Amino acid sequence: QVQVVESGGGTVQPGESLRLSCVASGGTFSGYTMGWFRQAPGREREFVAIAWKGGYRLYSDSVRGRFTIARDNAKNMVILQMNSLKLEDTAAYYCAASASGRTGTLASDYDYWGQGTQVTVSS
Numbered sequence: 001q002v003q004v005v006e007s008g009g010g011t012v013q014p015g016e017s018l019r020l021s022c023v024a025s026g027g028t029f030s031g032y033t034m035g036w037f038r039q040a041p042g043r044e045r046e047f048v049a050i051a052w053k054g055g056y057r058l059y060s061d062s063v064r065g066r067f068t069i070a071r072d073n074a075k076n077m078v079i080l081q082m083n084s085l086k087l088e089d090t091a092a093y094y095c096a097a098s099a100s101g102r103t104g105t106l107a108s109d110y111d112y113w114g115q116g117t118q119v120t121v122s123s
Contacts, residue, residue: 002025002097003112004022004023004096004097004112004114005023005095005115006021006022006093006115006116007021007022008020008117009093009118009120010118010120011121012085012120012121013122013123014085014121014123015085016121017085018082018085019080019082020036020080020082021077022034022077022078022079022080022114023075024076024077024112025076027097027112028099029097030053030073031099032053032097032098033050033097033098033102033103034050034051034069034071034078034096034097034098035047035048035051035096035098035105035109035110036048036050036080036093036094036095036096037096037110038089038091038092038093039094040090040091040092045107047105048067049067050069057069058105063082063089066082066084066085067080067081067082067083068080068083069081078095085119086121087122089119089121090120090122091118092117092118092119093117093118094113096110096111096112096114097110097111097112097113098110098111
């Protein structure tokens, strides 16, 4: 059974940075597509960034240029570096792993999920 655990959330002011970490254990991490999603109150879960097993990375339009996803297969870890945070980035952030070979941006493409970590951007 694959376990996914996120860490690193918190409260920051607009323009500041946060770094989220995610460790996926119990499977073959290097073969997974890893994704970050977020969900704000009253809204659907949305794609933020994904890192394919081959190294390709994809970002949503709302975070491209501000967020960076990186994976370290040796540590079974994926990082989301978030810079220039905005009020609208406030959400619970979830790390997810696709072990089935799907590589899309839909939440349904992912098999394993973490419990989420809260990011609050407030002035």
